[in-house]
Amino acid sequence: xxxxxxxxSAQEAAGPLALRKGQELYAQEDYGAAAxxxxxxxxxxxxxxxxxxxxxxxxxxxxxxxxxxLKDTLSALTSRTKRCDKQVHVRAVDAxxxxxxxxxxxxxxxxxxxxxxxxxxxxxxAYLRLGKILRLQGKQTLAYHMYRxxxxxxxxxxxxxxxxxxxxxxxxxxxxxxxxxxxxxFPVELIRMTFEFLDFKSLCRCLRVxxxxxxxxxxxxxxxxxxxxxxxxxxxxxxxxxRRMLPSFKLYNKYSKNALRELSIDxxxxxxxxxxFSQVLEISQQLKVLKIRDPRGSAELDSLPPQFRxxxxxxxxxxxxxxxxxxxxxxxxxxxxxSLEELSIFELPDYAVVDPxxxxxxxxxxxxxxxxxxxxxxxxxSGLVEVPDLRDIIELTPNVEEAWIDNVRYSAKLLMTxxxxxxxxFVGDFARLYRIAGEDDQDSxxxxxxxxxxxxxxxxxxxFGMYSSSVVVSSPHPPWLLTVHVGPSAxxxxxxxxxxxxxxxxxxxxxxxxxxxxxSLESGTLRELDIRPLPVHALFGNAFEIEPPNWFRSESxxxxxxxxxxxxxxxxxxxxxxxLLTLISRFPNLRSIDVSNEQLPDTLLAKxxxxxxxxxxxxxxxxxxxxxxxxxxxxxAQVISRxxxxxxxxxxxxxRFFNTHLQFWNNELS
Numbered sequence: 023x024x025x026x027x028x029x030x031s032a033q034e035a036a037g038p039l040a041l042r043k044g045q046e047l048y049a050q051e052d053y054g055a056a057a058x059x060x061x062x063x064x065x066x067x068x069x070x071x072x073x074x075x076x077x078x079x080x081x082x083x084x085x086x087x088x089x090x091x092l093k094d095t096l097s098a099l100t101s102r103t104k105r106c107d108k109q110v111h112v113r114a115v116d117a118x119x120x121x122x123x124x125x126x127x128x129x130x131x132x133x134x135x136x137x138x139x140x141x142x143x144x145x146x147x148a149y150l151r152l153g154k155i156l157r158l159q160g161k162q163t164l165a166y167h168m169y170r171x172x173x174x175x176x177x178x179x180x181x182x183x184x185x186x187x188x189x190x191x192x193x194x195x196x197x198x199x200x201x202x203x204x205x206x207x208f209p210v211e212l213i214r215m216t217f218e219f220l221d222f223k224s225l226c227r228c229l230r231v232x233x234x235x236x237x238x239x240x241x242x243x244x245x246x247x248x249x250x251x252x253x254x255x256x257x258x259x260x261x262x263x264x265r266r267m268l269p270s271f272k273l274y275n276k277y278s279k280n281a282l283r284e285l286s287i288d289x290x291x292x293x294x295x296x297x298x299f300s301q302v303l304e305i306s307q308q309l310k311v312l313k314i315r316d317p318r319g320s321a322e323l324d325s326l327p328p329q330f331r332x333x334x335x336x337x338x339x340x341x342x343x344x345x346x347x348x349x350x351x352x353x354x355x356x357x358x359x360x361s362l363e364e365l366s367i368f369e370l371p372d373y374a375v376v377d378p379x380x381x382x383x384x385x386x387x388x389x390x391x392x393x394x395x396x397x398x399x400x401x402x403x404s405g406l407v408e409v410p411d412l413r414d415i416i417e418l419t420p421n422v423e424e425a426w427i428d429n430v431r432y433s434a435k436l437l438m439t440x441x442x443x444x445x446x447x448f449v450g451d452f453a454r455l456y457r458i459a460g461e462d463d464q465d466s467x468x469x470x471x472x473x474x475x476x477x478x479x480x481x482x483x484x485x486f487g488m489y490s491s492s493v494v495v496s497s498p499h500p501p502w503l504l505t506v507h508v509g510p511s512a513x514x515x516x517x518x519x520x521x522x523x524x525x526x527x528x529x530x531x532x533x534x535x536x537x538x539x540x541x542s543l544e545s546g547t548l549r550e551l552d553i554r555p556l557p558v559h560a561l562f563g564n565a566f567e568i569e570p571p572n573w574f575r576s577e578s579x580x581x582x583x584x585x586x587x588x589x590x591x592x593x594x595x596x597x598x599x600x601x602l603l604t605l606i607s608r609f610p611n612l613r614s615i616d617v618s619n620e621q622l623p624d625t626l627l628a629k630x631x632x633x634x635x636x637x638x639x640x641x642x643x644x645x646x647x648x649x650x651x652x653x654x655x656x657x658x659a660q661v662i663s664r665x666x667x668x669x670x671x672x673x674x675x676x677x678r679f680f681n682t683h684l685q686f687w688n689n690e691l692s
Contacts, residue, residue: 037066063114069106146185166200169193249278256289284311290321315341332357341675359387366396396426451478523552532560555586575608
């Protein structure tokens with residue numbers, strides 16, 4: 023008995039000696055002999071662990087580190103493994119790992135380092151060595167999680183251990199290199215809320231980040247709503263490849279579990295090269311919102327098969343460049359008669375192609391739920407093509423609240439009598455007004471519940487359908503006639519307007535300006551006022567010798583256009599700055615101004631900004647880079663060289679010929 027005890031003691035005493043000799047050989051770079059002595063020192067430990075370590079549990083420990091469950095994993099392994107925290111044993115393992123590291127055997131080093139953590143879970147050297155090996159293998163994130171959990175385990179037993187500060191330093195160093203993948207860790211509800219902020223193109227790119235991202239985004243039922251809204255913006259240089267268009271579209275629809283709800287295509291001609299319109303509708307039977315446009319202006323939509331099943335849409339938007347056949351348009355509208363709430367068609371089919379005695383919408387059903395309608399017709403250079411008559415569709419849409427019309431024939435009286443809920447109206451310059459036989463001027467006015475009114479045209483009276491005489495002006499280019507109607511002095515009193523924009527060919531008279539703008543200014547409801555051009559002579563006289571009328575002020579106005587000064591030769595007047603600053607002072611809450619191409623100095627625009635204006639729109643040829651930089655850095659304001667995008671007249675889907683011709687027409691008549 024004594025002999026066996028003495029033998030065990032002698033063997034254990036040989037451990038430190040073997041460790042010391044191994045360290046000497048290591049310093050002499052004799053790594054082979056050093057490794058043998060380190061193994062001998064490990065085997066001399068009284069713990070009697072076979073081969074010094076148990077390495078078959080390493081995968082479980084690495085998984086526990088990755089899942090932030092190292093403490094629980096080590097606790098679960100207590101009954102299946104042995105532990106030893108003797109310094110000779112720990113130092114021998116540490117030295118053996120360092121030896122293999124010099125031989126660049128990193129996989130073997132990793133196995134030994136993980137086993138060292140299992141051997142002595144409260145030993146800082148184990149985590150320092152494992153962290154170094156993980157970093158050498160490029161696993162910065164795993165090293166960060168290991169350092170953090172290792173510090174917690176050591177602190178529980180040795181809160182003042184001298185190696186703890188070194189562990190914390192290593193943790194902080196690797197923290198900046200660690201990549202934390204929220205998709206793997208966050209709850210699916212939070213992932214959905216996060217990815218809802220991305221546009222569709224960015225969402226598709228996220229599929230290529232990693233396999234876990236792809237699996238979470240495409241195979242989770244809780245995230246299927248992300249794929250229910252799809253938007254494509256295709257150009258000659260930017261599209262996924264026309265041969266892959268249909269397979270990609272089918273695949274994305276599969277991710278939504280065939281529940282695509284909203285589809286927007288900008289660049290329809292590219293989309294339809296390898297994916298037919300009928301295939302789009304067949305795949306998207308649950309579609310509710312369809313928005314299509316083509317910037318090239320060449321997307322032709324052919325007819326559909328006779329018994330083709332169409333989705334019930336709530337919003338149908340056919341923007342610039344989309345030219346649907348009359349039969350296709352009729353079928354789309356009729357299929358959605360019980361659900362359609364918004365209808366926008368900016369290029370209605372030519373009336374002349376159809377039988378002149380037939381309505382341009384033969385067989386259309388009544389659209390009881392329709393609230394918003396936008397209708398435009400292409401302007402032909404000859405000016406001889408018949409345009410659609412709004413009267414026909416007014417009978418089918420009794421509950422319209424917002425209307426946008428251009429290059430269609432309309433009656434002001436029918437707008438109010440047939441659309442009693444109308445609150446928002448835009449009438450473009452090419453809209454053609456006609457008078458119904460026996461129509462009374464006094465019955466043609468607009469109701470007082472209008473909230474937004476936007477007009478373009480020769481005169482204000484003509485757009486209200488109020489006229490007593492007419493003057494015909496001919497233009498050689500294009501060859502058509504423009505009829506200018508002159509009416510009575512009274513205009514409807516609109517006291518609840520919130521937005522008012524008027525773009526006229528001729529100057530607005532003082533009485534017209536007061537009649538249309540004063541009621542809403544005095545009631546305090548008007549927020550945006552855009553009159554082009556402003557009646558500057560009525561406001562300032564010929565040389566700023568008069569004050570603007572007292573009623574021309576409001577605390578509710580946040581947007582105002584200032585135009586007409588250059589045409590009236592007032593921009594260079596010495597009192598121009600003073601007069602405009604006086605005018606601005608009447609609108610204390612003004613935040614946006616459009617000065618168009620008026621020749622106003624930058625010093626005056628800077629004074630506007632100092633008084634609280636945050637956005638100035640201009641179309642001047644001179645660069646305003648210095649003013650832009652100063653406004654952004656000192657007042658968080660913007661000086662933008664374009665027209666205000668929020669105006670209905672600036673709708674991006676208006677036919678390009680509209681704006682080009684309108685500019686020519688204004689120049690000719692000025």
